[in-house]
Amino acid sequence: MLEMNQTGIYGSVMTGYGDNSILRPERWLKTNGRRISTFLFVALITLSAQVSLASEWTGPAQQLAGEVVAATGPGAAALEITNRSSLSHAEFDQVSRELRSQMGALGLQFVNADAAAATITISLSEDLQNYVWVAQVRQGAGTSSVAMVSTPRKGSAPVGQDAAVAVHKALVWFQPEQILDAAIMDGSPTHMAVLDTEKVALYRLEGGRWQPEQFLPIPHGRAWPRDARGRLILRKDHLLDAYLPGMFCSTTKASPLGLDCRQSDDPWPLGDESANLKAFFAPSRNYFTGALAPGVGRETAAPAFYSAAALPRDKYTLWVFAGVDGQFHLLDGVTDQIASKLDWGSDIASVHSVCGTGWSVLATGSGEGLVDTIRVFDVADREPIAASQAEKFHGPITALWAEASGNTAIAVAHNSENGNYEAYRLSFLCGR
Amino acid sequence: MKRTVLAFFAAGSLLWSALSHAATRPGYGGTLRVNMRLSSTSLDPADVVQSGSFAGNNISSLIFDTLVTLDRRGVAHPALAISWQSETGGQRWQFKLRTGVKFNDGTSLTAEQVAASLRAANPSWKIVASGDGITIERDVPDAAMPAELAMERNAIARRGGSAIQGTGPFAIQQWDAGKKLILSANNDYWDGRPYVDSVEILMGQGLREQMLALDLGKADVIEVAPEQARRAATEGRHVESSDPSEFMALVFAGNVSDEATAGLREALNASINRSALANVLLQGGGDPSAALLPNWLSGYGFLFSPPSDAGSHPAQTSRQAVNWSLAYDANDPLARVVAERIVLNARDAGISLQPGTTNKPDLRLVRTPLASLDVRLALMTLADSLRLPKPNLASESPEALYAGESGLLHSRIVIPLLHLRASYGLSAKVRGWRNTPDGRWYLNGVSLDARK
Numbered sequence: 001m002l003e004m005n006q007t008g009i010y011g012s013v014m015t016g017y018g019d020n021s022i023l024r025p026e027r028w029l030k031t032n033g034r035r036i037s038t039f040l041f042v043a044l045i046t047l048s049a050q051v052s053l054a055s056e057w058t059g060p061a062q063q064l065a066g067e068v069v070a071a072t073g074p075g076a077a078a079l080e081i082t083n084r085s086s087l088s089h090a091e092f093d094q095v096s097r098e099l100r101s102q103m104g105a106l107g108l109q110f111v112n113a114d115a116a117a118a119t120i121t122i123s124l125s126e127d128l129q130n131y132v133w134v135a136q137v138r139q140g141a142g143t144s145s146v147a148m149v150s151t152p153r154k155g156s157a158p159v160g161q162d163a164a165v166a167v168h169k170a171l172v173w174f175q176p177e178q179i180l181d182a183a184i185m186d187g188s189p190t191h192m193a194v195l196d197t198e199k200v201a202l203y204r205l206e207g208g209r210w211q212p213e214q215f216l217p218i219p220h221g222r223a224w225p226r227d228a229r230g231r232l233i234l235r236k237d238h239l240l241d242a243y244l245p246g247m248f249c250s251t252t253k254a255s256p257l258g259l260d261c262r263q264s265d266d267p268w269p270l271g272d273e274s275a276n277l278k279a280f281f282a283p284s285r286n287y288f289t290g291a292l293a294p295g296v297g298r299e300t301a302a303p304a305f306y307s308a309a310a311l312p313r314d315k316y317t318l319w320v321f322a323g324v325d326g327q328f329h330l331l332d333g334v335t336d337q338i339a340s341k342l343d344w345g346s347d348i349a350s351v352h353s354v355c356g357t358g359w360s361v362l363a364t365g366s367g368e369g370l371v372d373t374i375r376v377f378d379v380a381d382r383e384p385i386a387a388s389q390a391e392k393f394h395g396p397i398t399a400l401w402a403e404a405s406g407n408t409a410i411a412v413a414h415n416s417e418n419g420n421y422e423a424y425r426l427s428f429l430c431g432r
Numbered sequence: 433m434k435r436t437v438l439a440f441f442a443a444g445s446l447l448w449s450a451l452s453h454a455a456t457r458p459g460y461g462g463t464l465r466v467n468m469r470l471s472s473t474s475l476d477p478a479d480v481v482q483s484g485s486f487a488g489n490n491i492s493s494l495i496f497d498t499l500v501t502l503d504r505r506g507v508a509h510p511a512l513a514i515s516w517q518s519e520t521g522g523q524r525w526q527f528k529l530r531t532g533v534k535f536n537d538g539t540s541l542t543a544e545q546v547a548a549s550l551r552a553a554n555p556s557w558k559i560v561a562s563g564d565g566i567t568i569e570r571d572v573p574d575a576a577m578p579a580e581l582a583m584e585r586n587a588i589a590r591r592g593g594s595a596i597q598g599t600g601p602f603a604i605q606q607w608d609a610g611k612k613l614i615l616s617a618n619n620d621y622w623d624g625r626p627y628v629d630s631v632e633i634l635m636g637q638g639l640r641e642q643m644l645a646l647d648l649g650k651a652d653v654i655e656v657a658p659e660q661a662r663r664a665a666t667e668g669r670h671v672e673s674s675d676p677s678e679f680m681a682l683v684f685a686g687n688v689s690d691e692a693t694a695g696l697r698e699a700l701n702a703s704i705n706r707s708a709l710a711n712v713l714l715q716g717g718g719d720p721s722a723a724l725l726p727n728w729l730s731g732y733g734f735l736f737s738p739p740s741d742a743g744s745h746p747a748q749t750s751r752q753a754v755n756w757s758l759a760y761d762a763n764d765p766l767a768r769v770v771a772e773r774i775v776l777n778a779r780d781a782g783i784s785l786q787p788g789t790t791n792k793p794d795l796r797l798v799r800t801p802l803a804s805l806d807v808r809l810a811l812m813t814l815a816d817s818l819r820l821p822k823p824n825l826a827s828e829s830p831e832a833l834y835a836g837e838s839g840l841l842h843s844r845i846v847i848p849l850l851h852l853r854a855s856y857g858l859s860a861k862v863r864g865w866r867n868t869p870d871g872r873w874y875l876n877g878v879s880l881d882a883r884k
Contacts, residue, residue, distance in 0.1 A: 084727075084734060123734065125727070125731040125732060125734065126731050127728070127729055127730055127731035127807060127830075128504075128505045128506045128728070128729060128805060128807070128869070129505050129506060129507065130731065130830075131731075132730075132731030132732055132830050134731075134732055134735065136735070146735065146831070146834065147831070148732065148829070148830045148831045148834060149830075150731070150829070150830050314665050314666045314667075314668065315666070315668065380670060380858075380863070380865070381670065381860050383863065383881060385863060385864060
């Protein structure tokens, strides 16, 4: 059984790095022998999570398949599966595969609607506590029937009494090199890009494991600043852009896929595209200078800051900047309000959660130590109120960026026990 | 990771730590001012009229406790009862009571008082007090008993004497029936004293008056009509809304529910443009629905798709002439505009409806709040309140529930229209606001920001 808030759903089974764009397993094994045992251990854990997850769906899928085939009998059928629930794309794909597999085993063959004796429409829905999978079966012009099964939803266990939001962290990747950012492209198959100071690595999710597809080196002549930062932005007309201190990289539009990098002081995007705000990053430091483009209302500059979070309101967007001076500046285009008493760390991001006031701030914990935290805060007016328990990480958070959907975020923790950098995808569930 | 210069951090961390507690922890004190339309003449939770409304339930939860509470996922948690178990397939239930609980007048809660309170609300139940618990026996197995005991109408009250007493987070300080209720915090509340010192509830306030009171800083919590919620938020007010949960429907009277009018009823159903109701009249304050229960509660509501969102007009030539009276609550402006729109839709389909407030109408426009976050209980209670046949729920499976709801809808006595959101406008002082998916308050956790 996949434990909430503990293990990943994607699993990192092998780290890849090197100076070539193609992974060489033999070299990897040779140069990383000491790390193998650790990797294998984690791989085993994550693989077992995958197996558990698959078996979690098997029971209900088997049950629903049995009810469907009892109505249709074996033969040719058209099948459509839709997701009306909070299942992620990856989970939806797993359930779909499981359902197809179970129905196939009972003698159904899936064909186009015009060649089908029966049409099966399966909706993966949910109620407050359970996933509710509904199959509507139509046979020719005859009558239709409905079959349903339910299975407990992840996170249906009660959360802390005062927590409105539960943070769910899923480990998606780890490696010894510093991860600056990661971007997951949900789809079929799901892909992932991992940015570090040397390359953009692309992976494909296959059988519950990330398989390396391509490594795109980042050429650079000068040393990176200490505590380097970087960000990946997925694009519509090409795969992605990568922002690094003093450098901008973009994947090629034509095949084969390449990465064009150049020295650049171009501003980095803050928030998603709809936020329409960029900021200039100090090329030899680890923070943004404060210069904004085009600005927040009339304000074209903020104090130098490490990170920012956008909180869209009805008539404006409230921006929260985690200042280098330790203060948090709230800019709404007219005023610059300082919230100096917040016990937040340097990295913040905004996400659109499923509960509370809609847009919330994710904030790392303050202080330094072997453990860091990320916590959700609702900012109903200008007063952040903790909306979740603090989610712990085994080391400081070194990167925190919202994903393009606005519903999830990527956090990178530097594990103080094994030295690895671990990328987590954070999602959010309503608590009490 | 904290990237601030180490020296600066070291010097400032202690100060930060001290300040952060002051800044982020909710403060005690203050009076929370609430406005509502309800003009209740009774605070008794067993009063059916009162407990059938959001506002009534919300008031009741401030003064009284139930044996069990449901969280926002509909899961039962201990309240005045700390544990429970069923025997004989759910026909007999034993509840062990929390010890040390006191009524707001300082007297201790006893099992006998709990039994007496539940008997008053459920005359058909056989309830026996036994030591530190009670036993409830039903005529038939009742798997939803814990959820049923979480309903406000089953809140525990001590009746008799000069005033009704509860064990809730607030005590009645002043009660001017139908006009004003002042509650003071129960310092000895078993679940922790509320943050605010008192709650002042002004009753019988129109929605426009409430909005004005919020804007003038004279109210902290107001009700916002579903159709006004979006605008209120756009104008800069802090508005919190529930999921679409309050059921709005047309219900036919017995005289027009026979087989002879089945075709006409279906034609009326098909003529109603629910999308226009939801998007134009309600401004997104509700969702169109052809189901009794909202999809977020049942998981299968989408199977009941409305016959036509554009409003269809089946052939009118063979249709017999009818002139049905349609009644709605004259005090509800939303009901009036919805009724008027339905009359227009029906006219386009060749059906004549006469809107009004007659006592014996052919069909009624009704609004019914969701009774429970327990889906089975919600359906049973809804059917009961609409005077529909009792749904036949063969088991607790979603299929059985779907079959039960299908049966109610196929009777064609009720035409679902919408599920409405419950919305509240909050002043800038209000912190820690939480409401359930169906719109109930959690005022125990609300505090007031003294700096606002």
